[in-house]
Amino acid sequence: MKPLIRTLSLALAASLALAAAPASAAEQPKTIKAVMHAALTNLDPIQTTADIALLHGMMVYDTLFSWDENLVAQPQMVESYTLSDDKLTYTFTLREGLKWHDGQPVKAEDCVASIQRWWVRDTLGQRIAALATDISVVDDRSFRLVLKAPFGYLLDALAKTGSNFPAMMPKRLAQTNPSEQIREAVGSGPFKFVREEWVPGSKTVYVKNKDYVPRNEPPSGTAGGKIAKADRVEWIVMPDQQTAQAALMNGEIDFIETPQADFIPMLRDTQGVKVETTATFGIQGILRMNHLQPPFDNAKARQGMLALVNQETYLRSIIGNPEFYQVCDSIFVCGSPLQTRSKVSYPDDKARVEAAKRLFKEAGYQGEPIVILNPTDSALSNAAALVTAQLMREAGLNVDVQSMDWASVVARRPNKGKPSEGGWNIFISNQSGMTASNPLTNLGLAATCEKAWFGWPCDEKIEALRNDFATAATLEERRKIAQALQDRADESVPYISFGQWVQPVAYRSDRLSGILKLPNSFAFWNIAVK
Amino acid sequence: MASHILRRLLATVPVVVIVAVLVFLLLRLTPGDPAAVIAGDHASAADIERIRASLGLDRPLLEQFFIWAGTLLQGDLGRSIISNMPISSLIAQRIEPTLSLAASTMLVSLLVSLPLGIAAAWGSRTWVDRFTMVLAILGFSLPVFLVAYTLIYFFSMKLGWFPVQGYRPLAQGVLPWLQGLALPTLSLSFTYIALLARTTRASMLDVLSEDYIRTAQAKGVRTRALLIRHAFSNAAVPVVTIAGIGITLLISGVVITETVFNIPGLGRLTVDAILSRDYPIIQALILLFSGVYVVINLLIDLLYLVLDPRIEY
Numbered sequence: 001m002k003p004l005i006r007t008l009s010l011a012l013a014a015s016l017a018l019a020a021a022p023a024s025a026a027e028q029p030k031t032i033k034a035v036m037h038a039a040l041t042n043l044d045p046i047q048t049t050a051d052i053a054l055l056h057g058m059m060v061y062d063t064l065f066s067w068d069e070n071l072v073a074q075p076q077m078v079e080s081y082t083l084s085d086d087k088l089t090y091t092f093t094l095r096e097g098l099k100w101h102d103g104q105p106v107k108a109e110d111c112v113a114s115i116q117r118w119w120v121r122d123t124l125g126q127r128i129a130a131l132a133t134d135i136s137v138v139d140d141r142s143f144r145l146v147l148k149a150p151f152g153y154l155l156d157a158l159a160k161t162g163s164n165f166p167a168m169m170p171k172r173l174a175q176t177n178p179s180e181q182i183r184e185a186v187g188s189g190p191f192k193f194v195r196e197e198w199v200p201g202s203k204t205v206y207v208k209n210k211d212y213v214p215r216n217e218p219p220s221g222t223a224g225g226k227i228a229k230a231d232r233v234e235w236i237v238m239p240d241q242q243t244a245q246a247a248l249m250n251g252e253i254d255f256i257e258t259p260q261a262d263f264i265p266m267l268r269d270t271q272g273v274k275v276e277t278t279a280t281f282g283i284q285g286i287l288r289m290n291h292l293q294p295p296f297d298n299a300k301a302r303q304g305m306l307a308l309v310n311q312e313t314y315l316r317s318i319i320g321n322p323e324f325y326q327v328c329d330s331i332f333v334c335g336s337p338l339q340t341r342s343k344v345s346y347p348d349d350k351a352r353v354e355a356a357k358r359l360f361k362e363a364g365y366q367g368e369p370i371v372i373l374n375p376t377d378s379a380l381s382n383a384a385a386l387v388t389a390q391l392m393r394e395a396g397l398n399v400d401v402q403s404m405d406w407a408s409v410v411a412r413r414p415n416k417g418k419p420s421e422g423g424w425n426i427f428i429s430n431q432s433g434m435t436a437s438n439p440l441t442n443l444g445l446a447a448t449c450e451k452a453w454f455g456w457p458c459d460e461k462i463e464a465l466r467n468d469f470a471t472a473a474t475l476e477e478r479r480k481i482a483q484a485l486q487d488r489a490d491e492s493v494p495y496i497s498f499g500q501w502v503q504p505v506a507y508r509s510d511r512l513s514g515i516l517k518l519p520n521s522f523a524f525w526n527i528a529v530k
Numbered sequence: 531m532a533s534h535i536l537r538r539l540l541a542t543v544p545v546v547v548i549v550a551v552l553v554f555l556l557l558r559l560t561p562g563d564p565a566a567v568i569a570g571d572h573a574s575a576a577d578i579e580r581i582r583a584s585l586g587l588d589r590p591l592l593e594q595f596f597i598w599a600g601t602l603l604q605g606d607l608g609r610s611i612i613s614n615m616p617i618s619s620l621i622a623q624r625i626e627p628t629l630s631l632a633a634s635t636m637l638v639s640l641l642v643s644l645p646l647g648i649a650a651a652w653g654s655r656t657w658v659d660r661f662t663m664v665l666a667i668l669g670f671s672l673p674v675f676l677v678a679y680t681l682i683y684f685f686s687m688k689l690g691w692f693p694v695q696g697y698r699p700l701a702q703g704v705l706p707w708l709q710g711l712a713l714p715t716l717s718l719s720f721t722y723i724a725l726l727a728r729t730t731r732a733s734m735l736d737v738l739s740e741d742y743i744r745t746a747q748a749k750g751v752r753t754r755a756l757l758i759r760h761a762f763s764n765a766a767v768p769v770v771t772i773a774g775i776g777i778t779l780l781i782s783g784v785v786i787t788e789t790v791f792n793i794p795g796l797g798r799l800t801v802d803a804i805l806s807r808d809y810p811i812i813q814a815l816i817l818l819f820s821g822v823y824v825v826i827n828l829l830i831d832l833l834y835l836v837l838d839p840r841i842e843y
Contacts, residue, residue: 039802041610041613041806042613047569048568049572050571053570178580179580179583199624201802238695239789240789243682243694243695243791243792246682247792249687250694252694252696404561405562406805407561407562408562411562411807431572453572
């Protein structure tokens with residue numbers, strides 16, 4: 001018996017030692033362990049507009065064009081393209097040697113199918129679809145797109161990095177109904193998705209795509225060579241920020257995409273950890289009113305809300321550290337090529353409140369409850385909703401803050417009915433600065449009545465200006481139209497920006513190097529792991 | 531005995547059916563729309579409608595119920611609305627961390643609380659008893675997350691003995707598995723130790739005041755045999771009941787511990803599914819948990835028979 005026990009003990013000790021022994025450095029893949037802002041639960045960047053699906057898309061899929069750091073669309077999968085003299089016919093030729101992650105070659109027919117799927121869902125894509133008279137394959141590497149009118153924003157649309165972004169995928173997947181989720185994540189991007197290791201809500205794993213052929217140009221924005229320097233990237237979901245921060249300080253993870261503002265000073269004081277802003281355009285806060293229901297069916301009441309919104313008050317409450325926010329009266333965000341100036345300004349909060357009282361009175365406001373949807377599980381939206389409610393109370397408005405979770409907000413906001421019958425008056429959201437920076441993509445600006453984003457603003461002048469913008473050929477023309485849109489938005493108030501902020505990332509600078517600065521997102525290519 | 535087990539198992543069928551119907555209806559009456567969650571913040575109402583139609587959520591409630599019940603009867607739990615993964619796979623991915631945490635917590639809790647409770651009862655009103663009571667009050671009063679953060683601070687950040695977070699599957703080795711489980715187990719055990727130690731102490735105090743214990747003492751039975759064989763075997767019934775309830779709670783609802791230590795267990799799967807209104811996952815998990823309750827209650831009842839032969843069913 002004793003020899004048996006001894007043998008078993010030795011075997012157990014050996015197995016424990018084996019388990020504890022680290023593999024040699026040469027054997028271990030260079031892995032980036034990253035905590036992202038949300039769990040990846042949907043693999044389809046066309047079906048969903050969720051930001052995390054966009055980031056997943058940027059890992060797995062490639063695009064025909066990409067924006068460089070100056071926001072100029074540069075060829076990515078495309079080797080060359082031609083545009084006819086009448087500016088109606090584009091012919092695109094793909095680079096040689098591109099392969100899907102399943103080993104099949106990338107063909108023009110795949111790209112045609114991908115564009116056709118994308119343009120059903122995306123706002124810019126829908127404009128292209130409405131203008132397109134033909135999209136057809138020329139040969140294995142070339143395809144043609146014919147428009148009935150020039151669209152100066154076409155290449156920029158194909159380079160888009162906001163949701164929904166024009167991800168290229170094999171034809172067999174691109175033929176999936178755009179409202180249904182694709183069953184596989186097969187792209188031609190620098191990283192491959194490892195389905196076997198995917199635990200939705202917990203972990204997502206990518207490995208380097210060894211067949212990827214990067215461009216020769218140096219990386220710039222999302223353009224240029226996308227060189228995957230890490231062998232493996234793990235996205236780990238950590239719902240508790242305190243744990244994520246401790247794990248980064250302890251060296252268990254390498255990167256946090258959205259560290260909480262409270263923890264930033266502590267992270268900065270930790271040796272080997274760096275806090276840095278990489279998404280230069282940041283985020284714009286949106287206060288959206290329901291244009292179909294009183295009092296905000298009247299422009300005077302919306303102007304009254306615009307008067308009340310002191311961005312500094314919001315940003316101090318939501319972000320806290322002035323290093324990461326800026327007061328910006330441009331609906332196309334500050335720092336963008338189309339930055340505008342608003343003519344609406346007030347000397348102080350007292351003047352704001354007085355103006356709001358006057359404007360609400362002119363709107364015929366009778367003290368009916370104004371319902372604010374407050375998603376308490378979103379720290380940012382919750383804070384903004386509470387600030388809004390307090391500012392409105394100071395102006396003597398009757399506010400009904402209805403607290404719920406985010407899923408309930410998104411289910412309730414399509415309701416166009418009266419607030420007393422399940423409708424609403426105000427909800428809080430945000431959009432990336434990149435999305436806001438363009439009149440065609442700015443979520444809150446579209447004023448297409450019933451077809452517009454929840455809140456349903458209806459303004460022919462705004463729509464006419466947006467259409468002019470779509471055909472404007474030069475930056476100068478675009479800037480003029482953007483200012484005209486700003487002036488009109490000051491009167492019509494389709495939505496209110498409550499400020500602009502950037503979200504820094506935190507990472508182990510003793511492990512990672514080469515993090516790129518992008519306008520509105522984050523990329524894992526070009527990052528070297530020590 | 532066999533007929534009793536069979537009767538009890540058959541009795542679970544109507545329970546599960548009632549749970550299934552109630553859960554299905556309650557979820558549909560709860561505000562929220564998985565199609566809107568899938569579509570994302572920037573989607574239009576038309577996009578959401580199209581997704582809802584593609585998921586079949588625009589069909590009449592009764593039709594949706596029969597589709598779900600039909601697939602369930604074929605042994606298929608269905609697919610997640612959000613990730614489109616088979617629910618059985620999602621549960622399989624999460625069950626090991628949950629069972630590991632539940633088992634280690636119960637093991638540690640029983641190993642600590644039973645001797646402590648017995649000693650406290652035997653040494654009633656002595657320092658052992660007071661120490662046990664103080665420990666029990668602390669266990670009940672201190673929130674799990676506070677204990678967890680304190681353990682992380684000392685044992686991970688300062689001493690570097692254990693990782694801050696994460697679960698290492700058993701397949702990766704026993705040592706990493708134990709290292710990952712150590713702190714979550716300790717923080718979760720604290721409450722269970724308090725609960726079980728108090729229950730054991732109270733139950734033992736009752737038994738120790740019985741005449742037959744006094745008789746055994748008078749006959750010179752040794753203390754260990756007296757406490758374990760004569761007293762504890764009779765005091766164990768309430769302890770087993772509480773431990774059984776504890777196991778079911780550990781399997782279905784240790785969300786805070788799983789969140790703080792980043793353990794991908796069933797608790798977090800449940801909360802995530804609720805927040806994203808992933809109806810099929812919630813339905814499947816509640817059915818699973820109700821099944822676990824039924825089975826554990828049955829096992830407890832059977833254990834009563836072993837512990838106390840006077841009990842008959």
